[in-house]
Each structure stands twice: as structure tokens, then as C-alpha cells.
Amino acid sequence: MEWNDPELVEGSLAWDWLEQGRAQGRAEARAQARAAGPRRIFLRVLRKRFGALPPWATKCVEAMSIEELERGVEPLLDGGTLEQALPDALAWQWLLRGRDEGARRVFLRMFRAKFGPLPHGSMLAYYVHTMSVHDLEELSERMLTTEDPDALFEGKLSLQATHASARDGKPPDVSEG
Secondary structure (H helix, E strand, O other), rough: OOOOOOOOOOHHHHHHHHHHHHHHHHHHHHHHHHHHHHHHHHHHHHHHHOOOHHHHHHHHHHHHHHHHHHHHHHHOOOOOOHHHHOHHHHHHHHHHHHHHHHHHHHHHHHHHHOOOOOOOOOHHHHOOOOOOHHHHHHHHHHHHHOHHHHHHHOOOOOOOHHHHHHHHOOOOOOOOO
16 A cells, blocks of 8 residues: 555544554664663673673673663672573574574585585585584575585685595694685
8 A cells, every 4th residue: 555545544444554553663663772772781791791792692682671681780790690691591592503503504405406415524514514604605605606616615615625634534724725
């Protein structure tokens, strides 16, 4: 329905729904804006106390209500752990770990579908499990446009190095191009 639709007349049912949706959207925006300041402060306190935060902790804080932020301060004042300060900390850890593991499995499945099975003794699966989800997303994009599996990993690691090191029984040095 367009804003200039003839059915959208003030006082009509459609108008009431539109106004209700707008009011709800404004209320949600105000609630998010109110929580943004306390979240920033809470994150600063957490970083000051615990140093660099794991991704799950940041995601957890971003999802917290103002009431949860207020409750999270008390364990910090009492010398509590990061997990004690964050509600559902364990759930966030498992959620993100599961997301990362899922991304790795999908990448390996895509790799096998495009290039065939991994050679016996290949260390590729090991290296995929050490890569960040960001790197896997980048490699997945490259996979769409390349036919050469070695070109896929250019700048990341060499499949030849993974095969050679598998014969040697040690992981290859990924610092080399």
C-alpha cells in the first residue's frame, strides 16, 4: 500500500494500522537509543576490567536490556567474572561457536563439491578450522570465480604446502605466502 493510496484515509483501518506501526517503531527506536549510552559505558568498564573482550561478550552486551546492564554491574563491583556479569554468557558462547563451526563445515562442503574430495593426508581441514569466519567468507567468494584450488588460497596458505607437511607430519607455516 502506497502513502497516496486512496484506501489510506485518516480514520480507516489501514490508517490505524499504519499509525500503530509507526508508533511501535518510534518506541523501539527510543528504547534502543536509551540503551546505547549505558551499553557503551558497560563495554568500557568490561574492557578496562578484563582487557579485550571475546566476540560473544560484545554480542551479549549488545542484546542486553537496560535492566540487565544494571544487574551486570553488581558482579563487577563484587570482583565477579565476565560470565557472572553477563546474562546468558554461556548461551552466547555456544551460539557463536556453533555459528563458526557451521561456517567451517559449509566451506569444506562447498570446497569438496567444486574441487572434489580432499587428497589423503591433506591438512586443509585443519587449516579451515583455524581460520576466522571472515577469512572463510572471503575464500567462499573467491571460490565462486576460480577453478584452481591453489589460487583460492593465494595469500592464505598453499595446498602444496599442506600436502607436503602432511607427509612430514607437521602443520605447514602459514606465514609464508
